[in-house]
Amino acid sequence: MDPCIVHPGAPAVGRCQICRQPVCGGCHVLISNRVFCRSHGAKGYKMQQKMAL
Numbered sequence: 609m610d611p612c613i614v615h616p617g618a619p620a621v622g623r624c625q626i627c628r629q630p631v632c633g634g635c636h637v638l639i640s641n642r643v644f645c646r647s648h649g650a651k652g653y654k655m656q657q658k659m660a661l
Contacts, residue, residue: 613645624648 612618612632620630622643629645637649644652 626651 609620609622610630612620612635613629614635615632618632618634621633621636623630624636624645624647625642626648627645631643631645635646637644637646637652639649639652640656642652642656
């Protein structure tokens with residue numbers, strides 16, 4: 609896995625579901641077992657709410 613886009617010294621734990629950037633455990637947002645970067649966390653939450661309807 610690539611290093612985190614925000615913290616290059618940290619290994620990424622996943623990639624944002626929207627922008628596909630690698631993110632580390634310190635800066636990722638986890639919503640329903642899906643990884644998002646901080647910038648897209650709110651958008652991911654809204655997507656999850658629409659899917660729940």
